[in-house]
Amino acid sequence: MALFARAKKREGLLATAWTNEGVCAALVQLRTGDKPQVKAVLWHAGAKLAAAPAPAMEKLNKEMQAASYRCSTLLGAADYQLLSLEAPNVPAEELKTAVGWRLKDMLDFPLADATIDVFDIPPDQNAPVRGQSVFAVAARNAAVAQRQGNYAAAKIALSVIDIPEMAQRNIAALLETPGRGLAMLSFDGDGGLLTVNFNTELYLSRRIDVKLTQLAEGSDDQKQQYYDKITLELQRSFDHFDRQFHFINVIKLILAPTGTDGLHGYLADNLYMPVEVLDLSAVFDLAGLAPLQDAVGQARFFLTLGAALRQEAAAP
The missing domain is CATH 3.30.420.380 (Nucleotidyltransferase; domain 5)
Known part of the structure; x- marks a missing residue:
């Protein structure tokens, strides 16, 4: 019998995403028969954190007790x-x-x-x-070595290095209609991401070269051009998907939170399938956390929360 047993990790997965604007962290606990609960979130602003990550890692460990949880991190596009x-x-x-x-x-x-x-x-x-x-x-x-080094330097065990497509897949899986395909579209600092799920599996992924800041800050004429570009890419992607996976009926497109106006209405008017806007409270128990109470905050944490839904056996 071991005299000194390794400390058991607390329940939940703590995910991080390093963006051009800063670092997002989200701790999510899965619950049987109920929505996953967001236990805590953290935003550490700073465009140069990827080059000098120590302050962010210190804050992550101090404010979220990162060393006590299984941890994952998302790669950038x-x-x-x-x-x-x-x-x-x-x-x-x-x-x-x-x-x-x-x-x-x-x-x-x-x-x-x-x-x-x-x-x-x-x-x-x-x-x-x-x-x-x-x-x-x-x-x-x-990139992999850099993430591993960031966590090792902070004495935090890193369990998983994930990608945005799988994070988005995790959220879409909670919204699926059994036996039907579900498309989901999100935007962040890397651009747009379209995925299609079926039976909780990822079947399609497409990147769209329109960033969230462009949707939020562009002029009316620029936004119109972005909407046209997005719609055309969606139409082409769905046509390709229908040819390749004719056995899957995609019944709707879910638009992830963006904190901007206009895109939902444009897509709803120009696509042949229903388009719905996601409020993350439909998927998660947000536990009253202030950063997640509006669409801007939900857009910031969207993929990080998806990464924190990853299910796997905890390390002993």
């Missing part, structure tokens, strides 16, 4: 590439290596500088021949 491709016909233990070689000419950085991960895109269960596709994540080693 520039830190990785997510690509879909046909699964190589190789044994499972060789899959990542085989996918890596297929990605060699598809990446905008050298394969030697990438950490590769792979997850399935489930096929049509009723198809006579089931072709298997996968998503491949190629993360820049430098």
Whole structure:
């Protein structure tokens, strides 16, 4: 019997996201038969925190007791590439290596500088021949090492390095209608992110080159151009999705909080499917936390909260 047992982590996952404006942190506890509860959130403003993260990590540890929880962090859009491709016909233990070689000419950085991960895109269960596709994540080693180093320097254990697509998938999964597809669209400092879920799995991801600040601060003429661009990209993406995944009926588009006016009405008037605006209180128990009581705050923490929904067995 061990004389000194390792301290058990508290319930909940503490997720962080490093943005161009600062660092978001959110602690979420999952509850059986009830909404996930947001236990705490933290915003540490500062455009240069990625280069000098120590103050943010110190604040994270002091105000949220980060060392007491399982912790995850989200990569930024520039830190990785997510690509879909046909699964190589190789044994499972060789899959990542085989996918890596297929990605060699598809990446905008050298394969030697990438950490590769792979997850399935489930096929049509009723198809006579089931072709298997996968998503491949190629993360820049430098970005991964930087996040690991930030946490190690602060003596905080880092359990997971995640990507925004999976964070958004987690929130969309709580809003799905069984047996139907659900599209979700969000915006932040990296631009727009469109995902499509089916049976809680991610089937489509598209980036849209329109940032949240552009939607919030652009002139009326500029906003009209952004709305047109977004709508065209959505229409093209849904047409492509219908051809590739004809067995999935996408019944609506959920627009994540933006804190801006105009986009919802424009999309509702120009898309063939219903468009709804998400209030995060429909998904989470926000516990009266002030930063999450308006759409601006919800937009800031949206992906961080999604990352904190990740379910996995806690480390012993």
